[in-house]
């Protein structure tokens with residue numbers, strides 16, 4: 226058993242920390258207030274280091290960085306609160322195009338994506354299909370060398386600033402639902418696409434996207450016709466090592482300690498003197514160490530070339546559920562002052578605990594809900610029969 | 613980073629797995645309920661060298677690290693073996709560190725005498741883990757580490773977890789103050805915590821398996837109860853907790869073996885988390901047994917009682933969390 230990072234990974238950590246100190250300026254952190262956890266300048270700087278390409282396997286022509294180094298990168302970026310939604314998408318799109326895409330896509334899409342010049346969004350979810358993603362009804366119909374797409378997607382996050390959408394469509398309604406799906410990478414400036422904002426109770430903004438007789442050439446198809454499920458699975462595979470959102474509680478704990486030190490209580494004390502608050506901070510720290518255990522294990526397995534399974538699901542489930550609980554504790558500790566929102570004058574620690582509290586519920590919804598994740602653990606790991 | 617057993621560890625793990633599963637079935641656990649200890653089993657374990665394996669070679673021990681000892685402790689946890697392995701190993705290591713020439717060490721290495729440590733400071737009347745059977749006790753009073761030996765009471769105070777618990781009058785028992793600083797005792801406590809976490813994780817895995825197996829045998833409403841999603845989700849949560857506790861316990865053991873900066877805090881964090889995960893695994897499995905879960909005859913109740921009782925020997929969790937808070941919360945940084 227060895228939980229230490231290699232000297233190379235530790236050296237890389239120093240490099241990442243220096244990068245963060247230089248480039249993760251207050252302006253960059255502030256820029257996410259507009260609702261998108263992406264900053265083009267920062268994204269481009271990461272691309273220049275070759276980091277967007279890092280998690281893409283070398284066999285496919287990617288950076289092929291050691292998954293443990295990718296873990297270090299993601300860990301440090303998350304501990305610092307860097308906006309990295311664009312990075313997660315870039316890695317997955319680049320990797321699946323390199324693995325399953327045609328030459329056109331490899332030449333047109335991959336270089337700007339890993340170069341940090343183009344951004345892709347994910348178009349899986351629809352108004353009537355989320356967890357049951359294979360029930361998508363957005364249709365693509367072949368017309369000569371072209372495809373005509375009609376339908377609607379929901380929660381196409383970043384589409385309003387992206388160049389492409391990785392679009393899941395139905396190409397065959399007459400077969401079992403998993404077998405009639407096809408993926409396209411659709412340039413978002415294609416006529417017939419409309420993007421409408423979806424605002425949330427958090428700072429995030431997402432989009433609903435509409436496709437009205439959108440015509441694209443067959444060269445934008447990725448994977449086989451009706452072979453969309455294989456593309457979906459490849460995407461999941463490449464999420465390993467870069468799966469985001471592992472350590473949201475780390476930033477929260479720092480903010481909570483700062484807020485507690487400044488929150489007055491009776492007799493000249495502050496909330497940081499309150500044994501209950503101290504206990505909750507320690508409990509959140511324990512949960513964070515548990516999350517680290519899962520994250521290290523998944524990265525270790527990836528570094529061994531093993532496709533991790535249950536560890537990734539448990540990481541996602543555990544982190545989201547723990548984080549929700551932590552945000553509730555730490556907001557409550559502030560009493561009425563905790564009600565004051567982000568950027569409101571006088572809000573404790575700038576209202577960040579309120580921001581965390583608003584944000585937390587989505588972490589157990591997007592990327593597979595906690596219930597779906599429990600289904601996976603019960604079936605694939607515990608071997609329980611289908612309900 | 614290597615978060616898996618090495619080939620050597622794999623082989624040792626198999627030896628212990630075979631030992632504990634063949635020598636310590638539920639009937640062994642039940643038979644030892646009133647004494648909390650199975651001496652014949654202890655002697656057989658001693659023959660494998662396990663009792664002394666983690667004592668330094670310089671005093672005649674096996675020189676194994678905690679990671680290797682933890683393999684045995686994990687199986688002890690899975691089978692609920694009524695043996696004072698954790699206490700004995702930790703107390704022997706402590707004595708070897710403080711007084712490598714101590715006359716008592718030889719019998720502890722042989723396993724003919726049993727050692728333990730009293731976990732609370734400055735409490736001469738405390739319930740001592742393995743206190744009913746230990747020949748040698750180490751404890752801390754003020755800044756001093758003391759040792760006492762002689763007449764184990766043999767008699768057990770009836771308790772929730774069927775442990776060989778008893779009080780020892782430490783003031784009367786004391787034969788000697790050992791030279792060495794108080795921090796050495798902190799290290800022993802951390803070792804006990806990390807190994808307790810390991811045992812709890814073992815018990816948690818075993819309790820979960822009882823639940824997972826049972827829900828795949830029992831029918832209600834003409835359906836296998838394991839197909840009910842509420843049961844599946846409860847078991848998935850329990851499994852996630854125990855797997856998380858396992859990784860944290862292993863990291864705590866590694867931190868001690870390699871002298872990491874957090875070697876004195878990770879074990880405590882691991883014990884707290886493992887205690888809650890093991891109990892929730894046992895409680896969940898018990899619930900999904902329905903009424904049978906409450907019956908003496910079913911094994912799940914053995915796990916439920918130990919998951920709660922084992923870590924309680926350390927003391928209440930509230931003060932421990934406050935102690936951790938003092939160590940972990942850095943203020944003024946903002």
Ligand SMILES: Cc1cc2nc3c(=O)[nH]c(=O)nc-3n(C[C@H](O)[C@H](O)[C@H](O)COP(=O)(O)OP(=O)(O)OC[C@H]3O[C@@H](n4cnc5c(N)ncnc54)[C@H](O)[C@@H]3O)c2cc1C
Pocket residue numbers: 346347348349350353354355356357379380381382383425429431587590591592593594595596597600
């Ligand atoms: C802020 C935000 C950003 C997002 N970004 C993207 C994006 O960029 N691209 C994209 O494609 N999607 C995105 N999503 C969509 C997200 O992946 C879905 O919301 C999620 O998969 C759940 O689908 P749903 O919302 O349709 O809920 P539903 O699937 O309708 O689920 C409703 C409830 O039923 C439960 N449930 C459903 N099926 C089962 C079952 N079999 N067993 C037990 N319980 C079940 C769910 O857990 C949930 O609690 C985003 C969502 C949000 C909120």
